[in-house]
Amino acid sequence: MKNITLQLEQLTCPSCVKKIETALTNANGVNEVKVLFTSSKVKVSFNDEVVSGEEIAKIVHNLGFDVLSTK
Template identity: 30%
Template sequence: MEKVMMKLSGMTCPSCLSKIERAVGSLDGTDQIKVLFNAGKLKFTLDTDKTKTVDVKTAIEKMGYEVQGIKERSLTDECRRKIPGGIEAKRP
């Protein structure tokens, strides 16, 4: 699982927000989808075994929006860092 943030341009009204959320939500493996209209950002979690980031990017661009940047962070690594005494913490 990954946490993904995309910087978008081309959103002109709040209905763009719901169109993007529906389109991304229809892709297998996406969850916790949130479009920040004023910031021009899309945030979501992604199961990369089911869908790739490039597939989400392509779906957004097919609707006429531009993806200007993508940041990804593995939730597995994030969880390991947060669990005191977890497997990663025990390694020398």
């Protein structure tokens, strides 16, 4: 298992949190997702044999959110 934290541009609404959580939870290889609304961070635990951190960031980006950095 690996963990990644995505720093997003400011999240503006609680429905954004739900949108991200739903998309990532349904992605193959993702085990746990936690979106921190106040800090605009997304913490993801995933199986790196199934999905990469770059693919996770791309999923979030394709939802319309700017990913500023990944750790």
